[in-house]
Amino acid sequence: MQNTIQSLLETGIYGNSAERLLLSLLTFLVLYLVFLQVLPFVLKRLRSPTFTADQTVLGTVITFVQKIPSLVWGSLALVIALRWLMLPPRIEYLVAAVSLFLVVILGVLLVQKILEHVLSHFMHVTGSEQKPPAIFQNVLSILLWILGTLMILSNLGVNVTSLIAGLGIGGVAFALASQRILADIFSSFSIYFDKPFREGDYIVTGDHSGFVRKIGLKTTRIQAVQGEEVIIPNQELTQARVRNYRRMNERHVEFDILVAPDTSVEKLRLVQTIIRGIIDSLEPLHYNRVTLTKISKAAITFTVVYEVKNNDHDMHMNLLQEINLRMLEEFRRVEIALG
Numbered sequence: 553m554q555n556t557i558q559s560l561l562e563t564g565i566y567g568n569s570a571e572r573l574l575l576s577l578l579t580f581l582v583l584y585l586v587f588l589q590v591l592p593f594v595l596k597r598l599r600s601p602t603f604t605a606d607q608t609v610l611g612t613v614i615t616f617v618q619k620i621p622s623l624v625w626g627s628l629a630l631v632i633a634l635r636w637l638m639l640p641p642r643i644e645y646l647v648a649a650v651s652l653f654l655v656v657i658l659g660v661l662l663v664q665k666i667l668e669h670v671l672s673h674f675m676h677v678t679g680s681e682q683k684p685p686a687i688f689q690n691v692l693s694i695l696l697w698i699l700g701t702l703m704i705l706s707n708l709g710v711n712v713t714s715l716i717a718g719l720g721i722g723g724v725a726f727a728l729a730s731q732r733i734l735a736d737i738f739s740s741f742s743i744y745f746d747k748p749f750r751e752g753d754y755i756v757t758g759d760h761s762g763f764v765r766k767i768g769l770k771t772t773r774i775q776a777v778q779g780e781e782v783i784i785p786n787q788e789l790t791q792a793r794v795r796n797y798r799r800m801n802e803r804h805v806e807f808d809i810l811v812a813p814d815t816s817v818e819k820l821r822l823v824q825t826i827i828r829g830i831i832d833s834l835e836p837l838h839y840n841r842v843t844l845t846k847i848s849k850a851a852i853t854f855t856v857v858y859e860v861k862n863n864d865h866d867m868h869m870n871l872l873q874e875i876n877l878r879m880l881e882e883f884r885r886v887e888i889a890l891g
Contacts, residue, residue: 750767752764798863
């Protein structure tokens, strides 16, 4: 037994002296202690209000580091400690691969969290009430993981130049075959950042109108007033003229009402009084004018103009209905026939 220990001290293991083995062991213990004891203490101090807040980039980094499992820290400490030793080629290659995997994976996850924080902060600064859509986060994640994979393959000795060239040729072919789809995807990015409308807005584009229910990756879905769902490609929306009624502080309403041509002048004068009284009695309406605009053998035309001090489309339609019902009631009461 004593001879075996003496032999190990003199020759070591796989050509590593006892001093080198001891140095590797001490490195592992120190790093493990730093990762699991010292680092959490420092991060806890940094998270105090005196130094930083969780809403900052530094706070995001600290939160990410605190959530790394102890097994990952132990594996990282082990592969770093093994770098001091002379190992067989296969084991050395395996240690290098594991360390590379750990560093790249942690790096990609950290950058992903930082980008998500920056994007959320940007949307908050620009006053957006919506959260960043999952598609943007998914695209960023895919790009980061592709970059991380290429880094790993490159450091493991794989020739990534030919691989990238092959992907480039395939990407060109894919782009040519799916130009319309890609145009809709980029249009969805434009809609999201430019914000011509948001989900819940009432819009009119071309022959279609309704409430925006979902802004998707390729299409936008609009719930029409009649009840059907209208699906419009995003590229068409970015190229078309869109009226967004949610942005209005008030709604200007103008319509014509026709009365019988044989109505007496006294009753014609009552038309303005009746309609103005109806509009003034309803909130949040603001009377503008009622004007006799046209006389013909078929009918006498009055133009009614008022403002709705609200941008709610349903409220506007309900108020318009109430105005029409009250006009019918009053006209019948004073015997004014419609044209």
